[in-house]
Amino acid sequence: xxxxxxxxxxxxxxxxxxxxxxxxxxxxxxxxxxxxxxxxxxxxxxxxxxxxxxxxxxxxxxxxxxxxxxxxxxxxxxxxxxxxxxxxxxxxxxxxxxxxxxxxxxxxxxxxxxxxxxxxxxxxxxxxxxxxxxxxxxxxxxxxxxxxxxxxxxxxxxxxxxxxxxxxxxxxxxxxx
Numbered sequence: 001x002x003x004x005x006x007x008x009x010x011x012x013x014x015x016x017x018x019x020x021x022x023x024x025x026x027x028x029x030x031x032x033x034x035x036x037x038x039x040x041x042x043x044x045x046x047x048x049x050x051x052x053x054x055x056x057x058x059x060x061x062x063x064x065x066x067x068x069x070x071x072x073x074x075x076x077x078x079x080x081x082x083x084x085x086x087x088x089x090x091x092x093x094x095x096x097x098x099x100x101x102x103x104x105x106x107x108x109x110x111x112x113x114x115x116x117x118x119x120x121x122x123x124x125x126x127x128x129x130x131x132x133x134x135x136x137x138x139x140x141x142x143x144x145x146x147x148x149x150x151x152x153x154x155x156x157x158x159x160x161x162x163x164x165x166x167x168x169x170x171x172x173x174x175x176x177x
Contacts, residue, residue: 035097038096038104041095045154045175045177046064046065046176047063047066048063049171051170051171051172052169053169054168063082063083064173065080077095093107103120103121104121105118106118125150129147140164153174153175155174156172157171157172
């Protein structure tokens, strides 16, 4: 993994928040196994990890908490806060299993200008999401986020690439209940 620009910590979390406000197509009759995987994330989570910022190349500590709630049918919502590089970043969103499309979809939002929908693919007991964002300034970022629920822990890995500069910022945060 590589590093990203100084404003990335805010952009990283803002990516997550902007998606939550976007409409997602709802699942008609989701596969029970996929619904069960989503519902297994329900609970209160805390995490401490690290991020390497493209602007400095330095490793920073990331401290997070997240609540995941059952929102009915094949949907869960989440909200959380992370502290990184002296900033607190709020994240909120929704994850669903879209039976018609045969995929997971996540919408997240933050206080920054990020907007997009992440498409998730299941691999065993993990769901990997990837999205491409074009913010209000027309800049493009490739956001890769992986989230896995394994042995009563959630692992989150992020890699954000500024497509205009090639700068990459990474973060890894393990969560436990």
